[in-house]
Amino acid sequence: MSLSPTPTAEAVRDWVGGKYYDRGKALAEDGAVNDGRTYEVPGGTRICARVTGTYAPFYRVAATAADGRVTAAACTCPVGGGTAEWAEGRCKHVAALLLTWRKRPDAFDQGENPRTDLARRSKEELAEMVLALLNRAAETDEEAWERDPEEYDADAADWHVAPDPAPPAA
Numbered sequence: 001m002s003l004s005p006t007p008t009a010e011a012v013r014d015w016v017g018g019k020y021y022d023r024g025k026a027l028a029e030d031g032a033v034n035d036g037r038t039y040e041v042p043g044g045t046r047i048c049a050r051v052t053g054t055y056a057p058f059y060r061v062a063a064t065a066a067d068g069r070v071t072a073a074a075c076t077c078p079v080g081g082g083t084a085e086w087a088e089g090r091c092k093h094v095a096a097l098l099l100t101w102r103k104r105p106d107a108f109d110q111g112e113n114p115r116t117d118l119a120r121r122s123k124e125e126l127a128e129m130v131l132a133l134l135n136r137a138a139e140t141d142e143e144a145w146e147r148d149p150e151e152y153d154a155d156a157a158d159w160h161v162a163p164d165p166a167p168p169a170a
């Protein structure tokens with residue numbers, strides 16, 4: 001018999017602490033959690049969403065839940081650990097994410113683990129996806145340069161990724 005994966009409110013409070021629990025609850029009530037989705041991972045259910053941010057338009061937030069507990073979390077905000085691999089995700093956004101999932105599980109799309117999806121794709125498909133990502137990064141670089149040429153760091157940029165003039169392979 002498996003218990004419900006949904007963490008209790010107490011489990012969420014234990015994970016982020018009382019201060020961030022209260023702030024996260026307010027965020028959740030404000031509808032700050034959007035584009036939620038869930039999928040199964042080894043050892044639990046992964047819950048992801050974007051949450052309206054203070055220093056950025058939104059943060060990307062994820063948590064893993066199993067048997068009514070929180071087992072892992074990460075958030076791209078400064079408190080949540082940013083994009084560091086060691087991110088602990090003990091911030092108000094993680095609280096908002098989990099409390100919203102408790103209250104409105106139907107608002108979260110159920111999907112497939114992206115790793116499973118990627119593992120099934122051919123080398124050619126993966127190459128196309130990576131090229132598309134690099135081109136998108138290059139476009140972002142162009143925007144950064146237009147915004148502030150003085151601050152633009154050409155060494156860190158992906159501007160050398162040229163658009164591919166060849167039509168996509170049939």
Ligand SMILES: [Zn+2]
Pocket residue numbers: 059075076077078079080091092093094
């Ligand atoms: Zn956060």
